Amino acid sequence: MRRALVALVLASLPAAAVLAPIPAAAQDWVPMRAARLQALDKVTARITILEARVNESATFGxxxxxxxxxxxxxxxxxxxxxxxxxxxxxxxxPGSPPAFRGWMFANAPGVSMLEHPVYDIRVLECR
Incomplete structure (x- = not known):
């Protein structure tokens, strides 16, 4: 049963997706020095673009x-x-955990996001 399911999934993919692996260079991330973040105040609907540098802090509300x-x-x-x-x-x-700690992705904001009743933060790009 399991082999049949795997065969069915592979058969539905284009041949290039099954046979051609993604080049290693296309999978690499390049370290950058700063990020552009989009901050939203859900109460006032105010959107602000923040610039944050690595190992520094930015504030919003x-x-x-x-x-x-x-x-x-x-x-x-x-x-x-x-x-x-x-x-x-x-x-x-005092002593409570951070509101968010982890990775945020520009192309997949729903994967890992800040869950806050008033604010929303989203990564736009790294520079």
Whole structure:
């Protein structure tokens, strides 16, 4: 049964997708020095574009955004960005965990996102 399912899935893919592996260079991320972030205040619908440098913090409302890493794709690849951030809220109880800690991806914002009742942060690009 399992082999039949795998065979059915492989048969539905184009031959190029099955036979041609993605070149290693196309899978590489390039470290960058800064990120452009889009910040949304859900109460006022105010959108702000923030510039954050690696190992520095940016603020938006009650949030403090510490950018630890920002990686982009090479010039010959499909544009994308991935940023490792730690976001804390000054209104959170003392000793509480950060509002967000992890990677955010420009091309897949729903994969890993800030869950906050007032603010939303999204990665636009790495520079």
């Amino acid at each position: 009650t949030l403090s955004i510490a950018l630890r890493s920002c990686n982009g794709r090479g010039p010959d690849d499909v544009p994308d960005a991935a940023a490792w951030m730690e976001i804390t809220d000054s209104r959170a109880a």
